[in-house]
Amino acid sequence: MRSAPHLHPRESADPGLAAVASLPGVGPALEATLARLGILRIQDLWFHLPLRYEDRTRITAIRDLRAADSVQVEGTVEAVEQGFRFRPQLRVVITDDARSMLTLRFFSFRRTQVQQLAPGTRLRCYGQVRYGAHGFEMVHPQYQRVLADGSGVDECLTPVYPTTEGLGQKRLAVLIAKALLQLPPAAQLEQIPAPLLEPLRLQSLRDALLQVHRPAADADVAALLQGIHPSQRRLAFEELLAHHLGMKRLRARIRSHRAPGLAGTGEAQRDLLAALPFKLTGAQQRVAREIARDMSRSEPMLRLVHGDVGSGKTVVAALAALVAIESGFQVALMAPTELLAEQHLRNFRDWFAPLGIEPVWLAGKVQGKARQAAMTALQGPAQLVIGTHALMQDAVAFRKLGLVIIDEQHRFGVHQRLALRDKGADAELVPHQLVLTATPIPRTLAMTAYADLDVSRIDELPPGRSPVTTVAISTARRAEVVDRIRAACGEGRQAYWVCTLIEDSEQLEAQAAETTHAELERTLQGISIGLIHGRMKPAEKQKVMQQFQSGAISVLVATTVIEVGVDVPNASLMIMENAERLGLAQLHQLRGRVGRGSLASSCVLLYQPPLSAMARERLNALRETNDGFEIAEKDLKLRGPGELLGTRQTGRLEFRIANLTRDAAMLAEVQDVAGTMLRKHAGACDRLIARWVGNSARFADA
Ligand code: ADP
Ligand code: MG
Secondary structure (H helix, E strand, O other): OOOOOOOOHHHHHOHHHOEHHHOOOOOHHHHHHHHHOOOOEHHHHHOOOOOEEEEOOOOOOHHHOOOOOEEEEEEEEEEEEEEEEOEEEEEEEEEOOOOOEEEEEEOOOOHHHHHHOOOOOEEEEEEEEEEEOOEEEEEOOEEEEOOOOOOOOOOOEEEEOOOOOOOOHHHHHHHHHHHHOOOOOHHHHOOOOHHHHHHHOOOOHHHHHHHHHOOOOOOOHHHHHHOOOHHHHHHHHHHHHHHHHHHHHHHHHHHOOEOOOOOOOOHHHHHHHHHOOOOOOHHHHHHHHHHHHHHOOOOOOEEEEEEOOOOOHHHHHHHHHHHHHHOOOEEEEEOOOHHHHHHHHHHHHHHHHHHOOOOEEEOOOOOHHHHHHHHHHHHOOOOEEEEOHHHHOOOOOOOOEEEEEEEOOOOOOHHHHHHHHOOOOOOOEOOEEEEEEOOOOOHHHHHHHOOOOEEEEEOOOOOOOOOOEEEEEEHHHHHHHHHHHHHHHHOOOEEEEEOOOOOOOHHHHHHHHHHHHHHHHHHOOOOOEEEEOOOOOHHHHHHHHHHHHHOOOOEEEEOHHHOOOOOOOOEEEEEEOOHHHOOHHHHHHHHOOOOOOOOOOEEEEEEOOOOOHHHHHHHHHHHHOOOHHHHHHHHHHHHOHHHHHOHHHHOOOOOOOOOOOOOHHHHHHHHHHHHHHHHHOHHHHHHHHHHHHOOOHHHOOO
16 A cells, blocks of 8 residues: 655655645545545546546437436426335426426435426436336436526536545545646656657647546547547556556566575476376477576566467476475465366376375365364475465465466456465565466567566467367257267267356356256266356365266266366367357357367357357357467457456456557557666656556555
């Protein structure tokens, strides 16, 4: 967290750095409320940007209303009724010039308000439309009375700001307006050095701020509503720049700590490689060398291994772990789900048992004595611990942690990674960090999202993989698909049947899987059918996975719990239900569960017709290529990076105004400018970071 503002003598000329309490009307209570929004100084108000705008430039005819729209209407009060059904309420009926009716409903109101809303009064109301007992209505709309001469109303885009309890939009807007009066002249406000800024031909920061907070009457409304107005682009550029600088600074700070130089003897690595049934690909060898070079240094490694599903990242991580273990340090491997962590546990047990290394297991469900035993082992002889985010809890302490491996699969955020880093051997030494991710993201985006990490790419799949043939089939032909499974199982092959739902409900998803399981048991008699979903106990899940792995189960009905990392090479057929509802990245991840062995594999995307244009494009993209990076580019275009990076889970890339898809074209320039600024303008970098990301937990305390 940022500390209280302090005024540096040289900076006192900068009005932005003054505390918000210096604004007239800001007392201790309001100051505390503002602090909850991260607003401590005047400049925090300048950069507290609208989330969106309410469009008051247009009036919608009542007959054109649609439920859930937020719109402005104008009409004359016909009737006012104070009632008491369950609780006091005020009902106001207005009609517009076309004589269409709309009900306004208020559940809390003052007597003066009732007087103001007398029949005949002309009102302009803004609010969300819903469908009520008497047709369309608005509950607690904002309203203004239109005076006889048509004046009295604002016709503009009204900014809507992020706010918190106890601070209404109007009050916040007034505060921001007061703060804006203190904006210094344009040249003084700029932090990007002029020689870097000029070639970009952007608007001045001062103009941009004034415009987004108070759009001029003649502003390009459509552009502002879409977020592509030059003022918004100017601010987005600066925000992306500040974010990038922040990540680079974070990296520099971590790198300024010391880490143990880990070399090992190479003996354990040789033994593991000799025991593997395959030879490493060239890409795996190269990445393993890059990691070994990093770990031998006394600066902490910060490396991301980026490789498509099935590219063989796990064994590369195992090689890294052996280097640390041979040097007498402990290794922690963290996975995003219990299922995936368990799979790593099985793999590492098999690989490391001959080397005399026994992994310790620590997940949320490990409780009581087992947990105590695990914790004791971590402070003692344990060489490797595998688990979920339970590893990050404060109580978990290590004897001598030298390497942290995070199988990220786009589920962890930067600050979560930092939490594990803090569990280093002692205050002097921090562990090396290795992040594995299967999210193939386009290069420019990767350079922004992972600006704090060095990137290694495993850009080659193990030999002998046959590409997955993908087809899209309407659910009307479900019976044919079931026949296909019967035939495949007859040949000794195995299949996944994945049930997906759009709602984020484990329970509903589990129900859908149970229904399908029952249906397949009926139609596929004589074939053993298993079921796995997120509501099952870990032990049950593990048992089912083992049965599927050993071939005792032929068809596995699963929810998206199998999305990440699950590896059963003999499974060569996958059916995905409701494929039209999923995003490309997720479909690609799921499909990555097949095509892992030498068998020709196929994937059937079952969809519910009719397909939307967007869904059709997604399914086509998947049919056309197996290349995760191509799919990622496509997904970025179709849906935006939030989905791609899993920011819904991590909140990692939350911007005030920038939008990585919309603003992707700026990223190369952002990286250029950032490079020069870091080398030559350290002070300006600090001020930009403070301005935009100063309050963000992820950049603090590194
Ligand atoms: P991911 O990169 O998706 O995590 P995994 O590490 O799970 O991929 O590897 C996928 C499968 O490929 C595993 O069964 C693994 O043992 C196997 N594998 C890894 N490297 C090779 C290789 N060089 N040759 C053949 N198979 C390999
Ligand atoms: Mg994996």
